[in-house]
Amino acid sequence: MDVLLYISALIVAVAFAIxxxxxxxxxxxxxxxxxxxxxxxxxxxxQINGITKETEQLLHRTNALADDIQKKSESLNPVFSSVKDLGQSFQQVNQSIQHVSNTITAKTNQQSEQIAQVVQWGQVALDFYEKLKARKKAENSEIN
Structure with a gap:
């Protein structure tokens, strides 16, 4: 029986070793x-650290570009205001010329002997309008 006990212990030891x-x-x-x-x-x-750095740089560049676009947009606002004022000035000149034309027509019907003088004033007004138009155009081309 002792042998059996030793064999069992040996089997357990081998199993434990395996x-x-x-x-x-x-x-x-x-x-x-x-x-x-x-x-x-x-x-x-x-890799994530590298991507993070590149993303930060891209974000900074994008912000700088957005600021630059904003500044340039704001700097163009006076130009558009000037163009609007110029358009209003032309409209006023056109209204004045229309008024002068209407007045000339009415006066022509009333006073036929003053027709020559009115025609001369009309010519002066047209010349003034053309000179003003040319000057405004020259100013606009200098601005652009």
């Missing part, structure tokens, strides 16, 4: 896997 060998192999494999995961995470962290 279990320990497989446990060591499993732990070594797990260690390699964890090492690989750690290196992958480190590489991923470096």
């Amino acid at each position: 279990l320990v060998i497989y446990l060591v192999r499993t732990l070594k494999s797990a260690n390699k896997t964890l090492t690989h995961v750690a290196s992958t995470m480190e590489s991923l962290e470096k």
Whole structure:
């Protein structure tokens, strides 16, 4: 019976040794896997840091570009106001010429002997309008 006890102890010892060998192999494999995961995470962290820096630079450039566009847009506002004022001035000149024309027509019907003088004033007004128009056009071309 003692022999049987020794054989059982030997079988248990051999089984325990086999279990320990497989446990060591499993732990070594797990260690390699964890090492690989750690290196992958480190590489991923470096890539994310690079992407973050590039994104920050892009954001700064975008903000600078938006500020530049805003400044240029604001600087164009007076130009548009000037063009609007110029259009109003032309409209007033056109209304004045229309009024003069209407007045000339009415006066012509009333006073036929003053027709020559009115025609001369009309010509002066047209010349003035053309000169004003030419000057405004020259000013606009200098602005642009």
